[in-house]
Amino acid sequence: MLPFRLVYSEEYDLHLGDHVFPSKKYKWLHDRLIHTRFAAPEDFVAPEPATDQDILLVHGSEWVAKLRSGTLTYQDILRLEIPYSRQVVEAFWLAAGGTTLAARHALEHGVGFNVGGGFHHAFPDHGEGFCAINDIAVAVRRLQKDGAIRRAMVVDCDVHQGNGTAAIFAEDLSVFTLSIHQFNNYPSEKPPSSLDINLADGVGDAEYLNRLGNGYRAAMAMFKPELVLYVAGADPFLEDQLGGLSLTFDGLMERDRLVIWTALTHDVPVAIVLAGGYAQNVEDTITIHANTAAIAKEVLKKLRP
Numbered sequence: 001m002l003p004f005r006l007v008y009s010e011e012y013d014l015h016l017g018d019h020v021f022p023s024k025k026y027k028w029l030h031d032r033l034i035h036t037r038f039a040a041p042e043d044f045v046a047p048e049p050a051t052d053q054d055i056l057l058v059h060g061s062e063w064v065a066k067l068r069s070g071t072l073t074y075q076d077i078l079r080l081e082i083p084y085s086r087q088v089v090e091a092f093w094l095a096a097g098g099t100t101l102a103a104r105h106a107l108e109h110g111v112g113f114n115v116g117g118g119f120h121h122a123f124p125d126h127g128e129g130f131c132a133i134n135d136i137a138v139a140v141r142r143l144q145k146d147g148a149i150r151r152a153m154v155v156d157c158d159v160h161q162g163n164g165t166a167a168i169f170a171e172d173l174s175v176f177t178l179s180i181h182q183f184n185n186y187p188s189e190k191p192p193s194s195l196d197i198n199l200a201d202g203v204g205d206a207e208y209l210n211r212l213g214n215g216y217r218a219a220m221a222m223f224k225p226e227l228v229l230y231v232a233g234a235d236p237f238l239e240d241q242l243g244g245l246s247l248t249f250d251g252l253m254e255r256d257r258l259v260i261w262t263a264l265t266h267d268v269p270v271a272i273v274l275a276g277g278y279a280q281n282v283e284d285t286i287t288i289h290a291n292t293a294a295i296a297k298e299v300l301k302k303l304r305p
C-alpha cells in the first residue's frame with residue numbers, strides 16, 4: 001500500500017464536454033495510477049461533499065444560494081468560464097470535501113493527496129477561471145474551526161496567480177499565501193498574496209526552482225505553519241496551452257520534491273491538490289500529476305523508511 005491515501009471520486013468530473021479544461025483528467029489519472037500499479041484500488045478513499053456550513057466558512061450566502069439554485073447571472077457564467085450544471089455544483093462541493101479530507105490525512109500521515117481540487121480562482125462572492133468554490137480555503141477554515149490547526153501556508157505553484165486564495169486570506173494573519181506564477185498571464189488583476197513570486201515569460205527549470213526555493217524557505221522559516229497546502233498545478237509545463245513558462249517534466253518533479261521535502265523536514269505536513277493542466281497532449285498533464293504522487297511517495301519513504 002502507498003504511505004498515504006489518494007482522495008478521489010468519479011464525480012470530480014465536471015462533465016464539460018469539449019472544453020480546454022479536461023476535467024476527465026481525474027478519472028484518467030486514477031486509471032493511470034492503477035494500470036501502472038503505482039496504486040491499488042484500496043489506496044483510494046472517496047470523500048464526502050463539504051457541507052453548506054463548511055462552504056459558508058469561505059463563501060457568501062448569496063453566491064452559495066446562486067450555485068445551489070442554479071440562478072447564476074449571464075455575467076456570473078462569463079466570469080466562471082464553464083457552463084452551469086448540477087454536476088458542476090456537486091463536483092465543487094465534493095472537491096472541497098476532498099481537500100478537507102486530504103488535509104486531515106496530512107495531519108495524520110504527513111502527506112494527504114487529493115486527486116482533484118486546487119480551485120484557487122474562486123472568490124468569496126463569485127467564481128472565475130473554471131473555479132466556483134475555493135476548496136483550499138474551505139479546508140483551511142474547517143481545520144481551523146475544528147482546532148486541528150491554527151497556522152496554514154498555501155504554496156501555489158499553478159502557472160496562474162492564486163487570486164481567489166490571496167483575496168480570501170488577505171486580512172488573515174493565520175494563513176500565509178505564497179504564489180509563484182507567470183506575471184503576464186491570467187488573472188490580469190492580482191490581489192496581493194503574502195508572497196507573490198512574479199516570473200517573466202518563458203522562465204525555465206533553473207530560474208523557477210531558484211526563485212521558488214528562496215521564497216519558500218524564507219517564508220517557512222519566518223511563518224512556521226502547522227500545515228502546507230501545496231497547489232501542484234501542471235500548467236507551468238512548456239507545452240501548456242494556457243501557460244507561458246517553460247518547465248520540463250524533470251523541472252516539475254524537482255519542484256514537487258522541493259515543496260514536499262522542505263515541509264516534511266520542517267515537520268510540517270503537506271496536503272497536495274492538483275490544479276491546472278492544459279497540455280497540448282492531455283497524457284502529458286496526466287504524467288505531471290502522476291509524477292507528483294510518485295515524488296510524494298519517494299520523499300516519505302526517504303524520510304520515514
Ligand SMILES: [Zn+2]
Pocket residue numbers: 158159160233235275276277
Ligand atoms: Zn492554472
